[in-house]
Amino acid sequence: MHYSQFRAFHAVALRGGFSKAADHLGLTQPAVSDQVKKLEEHFNVLLFHRHKRVVRLTELGSQLFEHTQRMFDIEKQAVDLLSANQVLEKGHLNIASDTPLHVVPLIGRFRQQYPGITVSLRMGNSDEIRAGLLDFHFDIGVVADMPDDPRFHSVVLRQDPLVAFISKDHPLADRQSLTLRELSALPLVLRERGSKTRAHLETAMQDAGLKVNLAMEVQGREAVREAVAAGIGVGIVSEPEFGFDSRLVPLTLSDCTASMTESLVCLKEKLPLRSVAAFFDSNQEDA
Template structure:
């Protein structure tokens, strides 16, 4: 309510006069004088002793200057902070992904160009990530099989087939391929509800009118990997996510039509924010 009046007072006090204060603020001298006068009249006080060509702070004026110096210093700091974020010198983004496979390289490239922006990473299934984007817990997500939703901006990173994988000591390790019918004869390790891998696997078996012999349900790819390595059953994962593990062997699913599409996603209303735009640009660079 009194910002303009305090600003005029502060300029006169620090610049040493009404004329210099007017030049500093880009205002006319009468306008500055009027603001200071209104402040004095509003509280019935005297902030300056006015002489012909000079002004001097009264004791009360000195006390007020100590306060306005702190206030306008904080304003300067706030402006500097916002400018730093605008120039991508500082900032923070919250990222969530359903696998580290695609997001870690993107974060690495981003940090090389924008080292002042910190990044936090959380892992989860697609539904959790989408919910986190909607409630503003996350700024950016990598989501498998992102649904078409007008609230989001999304770009496709990759589209990959599913593969089965077994321990190298497993009888199936002697072959390179397997059909869904053949796979139905073996115990399966499946992911938790909400996992896109699980959704695809169940749909493929359902479409082929085949029974899934589920021996274990696990949360996360690492748990599935360890369960397969312990020879508990056969796992299913997207081809790039299989990675390299000397204990395991991947088998091509010859009659599986499902693919996993990974997308880089944010809310459309957040897309114009510079750190988020910069992160998306890293993918295309």
């Protein structure tokens, strides 16, 4: 009964405005506005705060958006189910990863097989990505240290040790390795809480009876690299994530046994989606 109104509401909430929603739906802006207005009037509620050209969800609107997100995702699954015998020629995947290092090759392999499927890639820490998967914002995630959770389907991609890195001008730049005790005496540049790299290091230091000497907390790996290159402190990453940067020098953590496990993850209820299943299938060798 209210399908077209829910569709208009969802498009406005998703796209952040009536004009963008109208373009997305192939309708005029007045038509979209009318559908949303009818929904609000029928239930005598306010779903959007409107101020000039700025549109913002009300608290009730945010709650409804969670339901319509699921509603239209289920619709997408139903369409995929009915199209199960057709070739994947069109479609879109929303993918999130804690680092581009592991996910970009997977996307490349998938796109070679299914060039008609477009992909959006977002970066975030593992906690943010799992939350996004549960909120249906992402179809697939690549996350570190995926816990056992019956809601998710996951396969391990790789497992790697942690390494420290410093500026090439650092007094220890001629060293090959550090102990955790030596590291505890140095200022550290760490990612935000929720970062699995940070959590692993803090656990390893605690187990060794040592304290973390935090000099700076930043958002994201690139910010860590820039801060370390500027001489602010020592950074920590998994070994393959260090890559190459002429400004930086890696140091093995000789007595640290902590490692990072990267996994390919989706909600179990999303696995029947042909595009999601195809992504997992196209990367079976890595998974």
